[in-house]
Structures are given as structure tokens and as C-alpha cells.
Amino acid sequence: MSKLDNILFYASMSFLLLCIFLTFLFFGPKKIIEKEEFVFVTSDKKEMLNLTLELIEEGDLLLSRPKSLIGGYEYDTKNRINLNQLTYFFWYNIFDKLIINSMGNTYWHIGIYIGQEKINSLYQGVYEHEINENLINYKYFKVLKIKTSEENKILAIKRAKEHFKKQDVYYSNKNGLIIVYLESIGSKRIYSLKENELVCSSYIGLIYNEIKFNDKPFTHLTPVALEFSEKVETKFLVNETGFFIKK
Amino acid sequence: MKKLTTIRTIYLISIINIFITLFVSSLIISLRGYQQEIIVFFENDSAFLISLFLMFIILYPIIFFVLYLITFTIQILIKDGPAEI
Numbered sequence: 001m002s003k004l005d006n007i008l009f010y011a012s013m014s015f016l017l018l019c020i021f022l023t024f025l026f027f028g029p030k031k032i033i034e035k036e037e038f039v040f041v042t043s044d045k046k047e048m049l050n051l052t053l054e055l056i057e058e059g060d061l062l063l064s065r066p067k068s069l070i071g072g073y074e075y076d077t078k079n080r081i082n083l084n085q086l087t088y089f090f091w092y093n094i095f096d097k098l099i100i101n102s103m104g105n106t107y108w109h110i111g112i113y114i115g116q117e118k119i120n121s122l123y124q125g126v127y128e129h130e131i132n133e134n135l136i137n138y139k140y141f142k143v144l145k146i147k148t149s150e151e152n153k154i155l156a157i158k159r160a161k162e163h164f165k166k167q168d169v170y171y172s173n174k175n176g177l178i179i180v181y182l183e184s185i186g187s188k189r190i191y192s193l194k195e196n197e198l199v200c201s202s203y204i205g206l207i208y209n210e211i212k213f214n215d216k217p218f219t220h221l222t223p224v225a226l227e228f229s230e231k232v233e234t235k236f237l238v239n240e241t242g243f244f245i246k247k
Numbered sequence: 248m249k250k251l252t253t254i255r256t257i258y259l260i261s262i263i264n265i266f267i268t269l270f271v272s273s274l275i276i277s278l279r280g281y282q283q284e285i286i287v288f289f290e291n292d293s294a295f296l297i298s299l300f301l302m303f304i305i306l307y308p309i310i311f312f313v314l315y316l317i318t319f320t321i322q323i324l325i326k327d328g329p330a331e332i
Contacts, residue, residue: 009254012261019307026301098305170279174298177276181301191294197279 023098027184032104032224036234036246043242045136051243052131055236056143058115059153061204062131063107063227064141065100066092067240075138079129099176102184103224107142110200110223112160112207120160122203125167142237144227152210159207169206172197175219183222193219201226256322260314268310272302 042048056062066072073088083091100108111121111129118128135141146153163169176199178191198206198219204226205218213221213229226232236245276298 005254005258008258008262012258016261016308016311019304022304023308026304094305173278173302174276174295177298177301178294181297191297192292193294 026181027098027102029101030104030184032106032228038237038244039247040241041236041243041245045133048238048243049131049133049136051236052136052143052238053117055245056113056131057145058113058157059146059148059150060113060235061110061144061146061226061232062113062119062141063110063144063223064135064139065106065108066139069093071138075134078134078138081123081127099180103180103222106227107140107223110204110226112156112204113143114157114160120157120164122169122171122198122200124171126160126163126169126203128164136238140237140239142227143235144232145235146208146211147231147233148208148211152208155210156207159209163203163207168196169203170197171199175199175202179220179222182220183224188216190217190220193217195219256318257315260318261311264307264311264314267314268303268307269299271310272299272306275306276302 041051066075069089069092072092073083073085076083076088095108100106109121109123111119113131114120114128117131119131120126120128172194175193175197178193179199179202181187182189182191195206201223202219202221205213205221209218211231213231214225216225234246236243238244276295
């Protein structure tokens, strides 16, 4: 074995280890401790759906995460989101083990309730999906009430409907990765990000333009920043045990 | 001889992997999802470069292990058994 082979081998191994180390340094897992108190209501799926539809109000935010890899895939398939199994497996693990964990093991997706059992959110484009038994079967979720006037809520719903109609907001992996990285390392740095290239949480910041959820521009709004913002309060949540309402 | 082949395979994979990962990373961060269409949009700003770097460090080890697994399987299929380090 030549000396060059040895040098190249150790250099390549060092580079590989450096990449792994940097990934864990920038996207190290964090834990969130919930301080809010909740009261258990039910674990019956039908009751959970009825209670959700009864308690959710127009303008409320719905944060969700898949129960499992298969559950998430089933939900997306039933909502006509076309991802093949291999791509879904890849994204699920990147999201679960890296992206979401680096901000705190919390919710993945966020949307606004626009009435008529519909949630409007940004995924591949702006899309609307229904609150039905699929949501209860395949996802855990939390509903947040925004502390703002009714006029602002009406305005946000109007904007959400317009964006759905025009499809003028894009989902951007680039901006998503940057804001997750900034949240993960706790940086206050602001990048110049386009206002029509967003992720689900910054899309909520766009339609609720009048509200400042944190000290960063809405383009830098992450699901964690929204969930723990002072401008929102939790109404109820559905987790692995059942339906819980805030005390 | 087998020793040499395995070590060479590893560093060759890691060199080739740099280009593959750069290509895949730039493609992923350039995607703008729009319903069923996918728009690839390359930019050249600091935000693009930092996200390219972040995506690169995430994907490099994953693609490396995938490529190594493929090469290892091919080695088993072609030869009698895997090369030893």
C-alpha cells in the first residue's frame, strides 16, 4: 500500500467524521419541557373528532405531527400528497431525527383553520385539507388560539384563501433549512429571504402580518417560535393518550 | 492486494461523493414546491451558500454509506467474498 493511498484514506475518513460532527453540532437534539397543565377528556376517536370540530374556531392554528412513519405516509396519500415511499422514508427520517429534533421534539406542520372543517397551510404549495377521522387516526396535534382581534383573524383567513386561489407562495427547502439552523444554534442573525419563498410556519407569519410573533421577521418564523410565542395560547391537544384540554 | 482495493474504494467513494452530494444538495435546496410541479431555481447569494453547506454536511455521510453499501454488495456479487481491511 503506497503512502498516497494511506494519506487519501485518512483524509477522507477525517472529512466524513467532520461532516458527522458538524451535523450534530448545528442540528443537535433539544428537549422542550411543557409547563402548561392539561386535563384529560377522552380517548375515543369519534369523541375526539367531535370535540375538535366543536372547540376549534376560525383563525386558530393547528400544529400537527405524524404518529409514525407509516401513519404519516398514509395520511399524505389520503390527502393526495404524492410522495413515493422511498422519498417519504428519506424525508421522514431527516425531519424526525434532525430538523425537528434540533428545534425541540415538537410539531412538524402548521396551518390555519379557515372554517367549514378546513385547514389552510403551505406544503408543496398552498393547500387545504379537512379535519376528519384521518387527522385523528394518523396525527397528533395541538390547537393554538391567537391573541388578536377578530378583524385580524378575518383578514388572515381572507389572505389564506387568496393565496390558495393564486398559488403565489412557494415552499422553499433553502429558507427552511436556514431558519431551522438559526433556531437550533439560537442565532439572532437575519438573512435576506424572499417573502414568497416560505415554510409552513413563516406562511402563518405572512397571513398574520399584523402580529409580531417574535423579534425576527416573519420569514424567519419556525414552528417552535410560533408554538411558544407570547401571542398564542394553547386550547387543546391530541396526543398518544387522548384528548387533553387546557386547565 | 485485497487490502489495497478496499482502502482505495473508500477514498475513491469519498472523493466522488463530494461531487454527487454537491449536486444533490444544490438540487434539493433549489426546489420550490408548487402543487405537482417542481421548479428548480439556482441563486448565488449568502443564504444559498449557507444552506448549500448545511445540506452538504447532512447528506455527505448518508450518501457515503449508501455508495459504500452499493460497492460492497457489488464486490460480494462479483468476487467470492468482501475484501478485507
